[in-house]
Amino acid sequence: MDFFPVFLKLSNKKVLVIGGGEVACRKVDLLLRAGASITLISPQLHPYLAGLADSSQLTWIEKEYESDDITGFHQVWATTDVPSLNHQIFKDTDAQRIWTNVVDDPGHCDFITPSMIDRTPIQVAVSSGGASPVLVRFIREKLETQLPQNLSLLASYSGKQRQRIKQHYSTVDERRKFWERYFRLPEVENATSVEQLEVAFQRLLNQPDTSSGSLYVIETGGDPELLTLKALRLMQQAECVLYPEGNNDIFVDLCRRDAEREMYKESTIKQQVATLLAKDLRVCILVPKHAAPCGLDAICDEYNSSLIPCLG
Template sequence: MDFFPVFLKLSDRKVIVIGGGEVACRKIDLLYQAGADITLVSPKIHPYLESLVAGGKIAWQQQPYQKGVIVGFHQVWATTNDPTLNHQIFKDAEALGIWTNVVDDPQHCHFITPAMVDRSPIQVAISSGGASPVLVRMIREKLETQLPQNLSLLAKYSGQQRQRIKEYFNTVDERRKFWERFFRLPAVETATTPAQLEAAFSALLEQPNPVGGNVYVIETGADPELLSLKALRLMQQAEYVLYPQDSPPAFIELCRRDAERDTYKPEALVNQVNQWVQQDYRVCVLLPKPMRDQMAISLTEQFQGIFVPCVG
């Protein structure tokens, strides 16, 4: 492990960025979002940075780098296009015991910034230690498609209910099981407002030990690349997959790797789904377009499931 993964709290911490180009723009954006107290040092700066200075969001020392400017700061970022100067900044900061990042130069970094998937307060960070930035970007893109867009809403709401849930459940295990059931509710997975989450939360509190899983009905077409991101995410969550005997393998392979799988016949599908739902499984049903009108409404209504049509 070349770098220890950690999330830093930068609220009101004094951070100095040396260099005023496009690289500095990207880093300062992230530092500002994290609440850092930012000082920029550079003779000239990018017009975007000028707008931040004019808006009072960052301070600017309009001068070349000098060793004394980093004294008193908690973190140093070297973003100039001069490697020799960046290395000198690193050496000076290291002598003072200040954590330093020389952008795109892992050998001269006390810490590095990962690729991020931001669903604040949920954050996912991916890093290769500087070995393969392109691969890291591809992994981040995959995660973006898997993580629901309402994850931020779910995290904020659940955080606000931590004390409230303790009034209903005495043990950590009871609370954990409740939250697992809550996050798996179709109404929660599709929620877009706190009011929708509150309705689902209150209803579940009234029946804290329900038996039953979830049903995801995914309509398939001729081309698996036309499946929506939502369909792919739900297919990855399912613990049991049911598919017709003539279903193309490409659709089945997009489902969760360790999920149990079985074929179905239309006349027996409801019974099969019910069997696994009663065992608290998340069941994914791959439904070809010709069967849509026949089965989709019946399954989603009977099991309060989610139906995702094919986009193509």
């Protein structure tokens, strides 16, 4: 991992941008949306930035950069078109341990900006660490087509129900299961108003959860893209993942992040499944193609499950 992904709170933080051209325009626009307090140093200014300065949305200091200009700032952006100047800025800020981004130069960055999908308060960020911006843009475009436009509505509504839901469910596990059921309701997925979300919320609160433990058996192969959509959906729903000895690989990583993970052996798998299902957990067993553990058919029959094959 070349860069650790993190979301920074910049509201009212003092941010210095050095450079006044088109690159600065893009960065300043994002920083303003994050609520940063921006000071910009440059002898000249792009008309868009000049308009922001005239309307007091940023402070413009009309001068060439000097090393002591960085004092007192939480973050610095070097956006000039002079590489040697950008590198000097990074050297100066590094000495004062100020987080700095030299635009389009990952080797001189304490942090980088990813490609973003904004459904505030939901945000999705994609980065290649500067290796392939075009590929990142392609990935973002694909994600844009998959993420519903009502994500902002869903996130805002559900965030306001946190105390309310605690009055009905005392444990984190119960609340998590409620929200998983809620967000999968067709009327919630298609909602366009708070009123629609509230109707679905009230109905589900008054509907007892009769779910119990369940077992999914997923066949894996050499190519994760050959997994079926059903297999991926069930892997994301599983609360515990059992994977074969020595095969904690990409298929395990495709399961939900907060799922428990346990390695299984042929001698222990039956007992592991019984123990987990007794806790009413959704259990997923990952089975390599042509390498199903002995006794798996009997386990499937006992718990009314079946193997979901991979394609190809």
